[in-house]
Structures are given as structure tokens and as C-alpha cells.
Amino acid sequence: MNNISQENYLTAIYRNIDEVGEIKPNLLAAKLAISNAAVTDMLRKLSRDGFVDYQKYKSIKLTHEGESYAKNMLRRHRIWEVFLHQTLGMTWDKVHEEAEKLEHSSSDDLINLLDEFLEYPEVDPHGYPIPDKNGKIKKSKSVVAITELGENDSAKVVMVNDDVKNFLSYATKIGITLGKEIKIKDRLEYDGSVLILIDKKEINLSSKIASNIFVEKIKPA
């Protein structure tokens, strides 16, 4: 291939199937901020080129080749993010946008050199796993969104959504960083929000925010 648009489609398709189980044109169009018609159009091309298994009105599937391609793009993206954050000191709310451009402009050789230079990081600055050269991804076992926790549960932040506009700068503002410990003080069922303890302060998180912060439970002592 060698095509920014197509690469973005594949990555978006892969991520959504991974996170939600499936994706249909409507959602894909929303994610890519383009019209539904454009999606139909491109799906035909991706299908023609063997990356997507496209059947009218059905949810979108990747072929084996499409999936490999998408995972390689995720690898590129996340390695660039690590570089930007760790080596150049760019904040975690800026790296996504920058990596989005770089991922389309680097050879595999370059990515592998970067990977070596960074000493083979396993996760990006938001906690997302980095696929290895063969597309293998270390799935973390017991990661759940904050919304899944029960009252009095303690947990450690291990991943935050890097894909939602303005979310990261807000998360930073309330003290969310990878590794930070939190505790659920209360769950307000009527709006799905949760009251958490963080840095000894109590903060109420809307369900939308809470659903984008992923944690590992800490077993009670």
C-alpha cells in the first residue's frame, strides 16, 4: 500500500473491532470525521486491494493482511509516541497527534531502530501495548474501566484513552497519570458517575470520563 487514508481506515477498523467487537460504516465515518459515502467508497477500494472483507450492509471485517497492516501501524504509532514523550519530553496529550503523522512516513527499518534505541518499550505513554515485529500484542490480563469498579475498590491506573478529544488534558488536570492509585468512594447509579479518591482528594468523574480510564484492581491488604 502506501497510502495515508487507507492506513487510517485500517487502523480505525482494527481498533474498533478490538475494543467493541465490530465496526460498521456509520461509526467508522464518525471516527474518521468524513461522510458515510466516503466510507462506502473506500471500503470498496480496500476490498479490491485485499485488506478488507466487505459485504454490503454488513459490519466490516479485516482480512488477515489487513489486520497485519493495521497492527503494524499501531506499532509504528506507539513507538513514535514513546519516542516523543520519553526522549523529547512531549506531554502525553500532544504525542498522539504528532505520531499520527509520523506513522505514515517511516520505514519498518526506521521503526525497528527506534524500538532498539528506546530499549523495546512494551507500552505507549497512555499504557497501550506495542505490537512486536511479528504483530504479537501482550494483552494485559485484568484491565477494566473505572466504571467497572465497585465501592471501596482500590486500583492503579494502567491505561487512558488516547483517542478522545480533550480528554487527556482534563485527565492530567485532575492528577491522572499511569501508575497513580485511586480508590472508589461512591458510585452514583442514576448518572453513572463515580466519586474517587486521588491524591487524597475526592473527585467526581462523569461516566464518560471514568469509562476512558483503565485500571488494575489492587487486592485489599
Added chain:
Amino acid sequence: MNNISQENYLTAIYRNIDEVGEIKPNLLAAKLAISNAAVTDMLRKLSRDGFVDYQKYKSIKLTHEGESYAKNMLRRHRIWEVFLHQTLGMTWDKVHEEAEKLEHSSSDDLINLLDEFLEYPEVDPHGYPIPDKNGKIKKSKSVVAITELGENDSAKVVMVNDDVKNFLSYATKIGITLGKEIKIKDRLEYDGSVLILIDKKEINLSSKIASNIFVEKIKPA
């Protein structure tokens, strides 16, 4: 702007004006490996957008804005080359191609962070000067191609052309590196080639090769 093609046109135009004094569509088409018709087409667009001062059948001029843009692209390109070579260990015959892609995919912020990380290099791995943030370029005073040297002149390699296919890997093979000292043993007028002493060996360089290696004369002791 934000356009790979247009950025490549501007860079090529700038480089040629800088090196040869002018550029016309025919040469530009050759440099970019596209048809003359495509060049005419694009010149109209670049002109419309205020980057080029285009007049039919005349040689191509950059506007002030076009020139700034081109110099910024050179800055990006060369900073990336330094990073690839110095930090990642990529050989100097590979960095150009890779930087060619990266230069179009990085914000000025990123480039400035890289510049800082690299401790403000002044030249790229081929010896080309790196424009600063304001587009200022340190012109080296007394640099000439090997073809300009006289018999028995000694000189130090300070720059090699990064733009000619396969030239760099050949240059590497015969021992040319930045800083390397050479001496002219003989000039063969009938074909323009020169016999040089390098690493205690005598090598004949065609005029084409010699014209792509730039040196500073060393004053006789």
C-alpha cells in the same frame, strides 16, 4: 500549505537556484521525475497560492514566502538526517530517503525539540548547513568541488552531494567521509577526471564523482 508535492517542488526549486543560480521547468521535471506538463500545472497552483513567481517560459522564481517555506523544509530534512545518523546509527547513504518522508510529517514544535535534543547541529551528515528557526543559513566560506582543485593541492572533505542516486554508497566505498583528507596527484584534462590520494591509496575519480565532493583547501605547511 500542507502538501507533500508542493513542498517537494519548493525545496527542489530553492536548492537549484541556490546551487546553479536558476531553474526552469525542464530541469525541475527531471529532478522530480515527473512530466514537464505536471510542472506547468503545479507552477500555476504554487503561483496562485503565493509561493512562486511564475511567468510563462521564464525561469522559476520563489516569492519571499516560498523561499521561507523551502528553507524550513531544508531545516526539517537536515535535522531529521542528523537524528537518523547520529542517534539511530543509520548510514549516510540511507538517511536522505527516510528524511524525505519525515520532513513532511513533523510540526515545527517537533523539529525544535529534536534540534534541542541533538544540541543544535550546524550541518547534516553530508555536510549541508542546517537553517536555524529564522531561516538563517551559515554559508561556509571557501568550499569548492574537487574538480576545482589544482595539482598537489591538499584538502579536507566537508560536504558531499546527498541528492545523486548511488553516489553516496560509491563515495563510502572509496573511503570518502566528512573530514577526510585528500591530495590531488594529477588532473587529466581530456576527460576531466582527477587522480587523488586518499588513505595512502591513489584513486581516479571521474569528473562526475569529483564534482559531487566538496572540500576546503588545506594551506601547505
Added chain:
DNA sequence: TTATATATTTAAGCATGCTTAAAGATATAT
């Protein structure tokens, strides 16, 4: 100076990746 070669532009055409508007298919609610 005129013929010829070379350079440049114009014209028509094509794939890409979008758009909007309209038509058609599917899903949801009553």
C-alpha cells in the same frame, strides 16, 4: 536568417478521496 531542435504549455483523460443529494436497505418502535 531560416531551419531544426528543444522546451513549454495546452488539452484531454484518469485514479484518488472527498462532498452533497437522493435512493434503497435495515433496524426499531408501536
Added chain:
DNA sequence: ATATATCTTTAAGCATGCTTAAATATATAA
């Protein structure tokens, strides 16, 4: 089960950046 809402596709159109072929301008040589 049927009406309605939503989703998806089709159709037509547009800018971009190329192509080749033909027309025109400029440069070079005799």
C-alpha cells in the same frame, strides 16, 4: 406488522496531481 427512523449505498461533482499527445514558443545551428 407496519410505520418510522436510521443507516448504507449510489450517483454526480470537484480539486489534486499526475499522464500522454498535440500545439506553440524559444533557443541553437547552419
